[in-house]
C-alpha cells in the first residue's frame with residue numbers, strides 16, 4: 667500500500683474497534699507520517715444518522731474560534747479579499763459569522779442541510795480569493811483529491827484538522843480518532859500537510875496544532891502561532907475591521923423574496 671498523500675510506503679500502525687463493532691486497521695506512511703484507516707468500509711453507516719455527529723459538542727465554540735482566526739488571517743494577509751468559500755459548511759454557522767465580520771463567504775456542503783446561510787450558496791465555476799475547509803480532511807479517504815479541486819477554485823486554502831501528536835497518538839490515546847462516530851479516518855502530521863502542499867505547487871503555514879494555510883504566499887509561522895492566542899486575535903481584529911454584512915444581506919434576501927412574490931402575482 668502507498669500513502670495517498672506522498673505515495674510513500676505505509677506500515678501497520680494500530681488497530682481499534684470502530685462504531686463498537688468493526689475491527690479497524692490503521693497504517694502510517696514512513697515518509698510523511700500520514701495515518702489512515704486502511705479500509706474504512708463503515709463510512710456509509712457512520713453518516714447514516716447525520717453528517718454532524720451527536721458527539722460533536724464542540725461545534726459552536728469551534729465555529730466562533732475559527733471565525734475569529736479566519737477573519738484575522740483575511741484582515742492581515744488578504745485584506746482585499748472578495749468572494750470566499752466555506753467547503754463542507756455544515757449548518758452554515760461559520761459562513762454567517764464571517765459575513766457578520768464583513769467577509770463575503772459562500773457555502774457548499776452536499777451532505778448537510780444549511781440553516782444559517784441560505785441564499786449564499788456557492789455557484790459552480792466561481793473563483794474564490796480564499797476557501798476554508800474546516801474539519802473536513804480527516805473525513806476523506808482521498809484528501810488530496812479534494813484539496814486539488816479546492817486549489818483550482820481558490821487562491822488560498824485554510825484548513826482545520828488536529829495534527830497527530832508526537833506521542834500517545836494511537837486509538838485509545840488520542841481523542842481525535844472518534845471511534846464511536848467512525849467519521850474520522852485520516853490524520854495529518856506537519857510533513858504530511860507539507861507533502862500535500864508540495865504536490866499542489868503550494869506553500870504550507872501551520873500553527874503546529876490545528877489551523878493550516880496552503881497558498882503560494884503564506885503567513886509567517888509566528889503569525890500562525892499568534893492566532894492560537896485569543897488576546898492576540900482580538901487585538902488583530904480590533905485594528906482591522908470590516909462592517910457587518912448582516913443588514914445588507916437581509917435587504918438583498920428581502921429583495922429576492924419581493925421579486926419572487928411579484929413574479930408569482932403576475933397573471
Ligand SMILES: [Zn+2]
Nearest residue numbers: 669672695698
Ligand atoms: Zn506519505
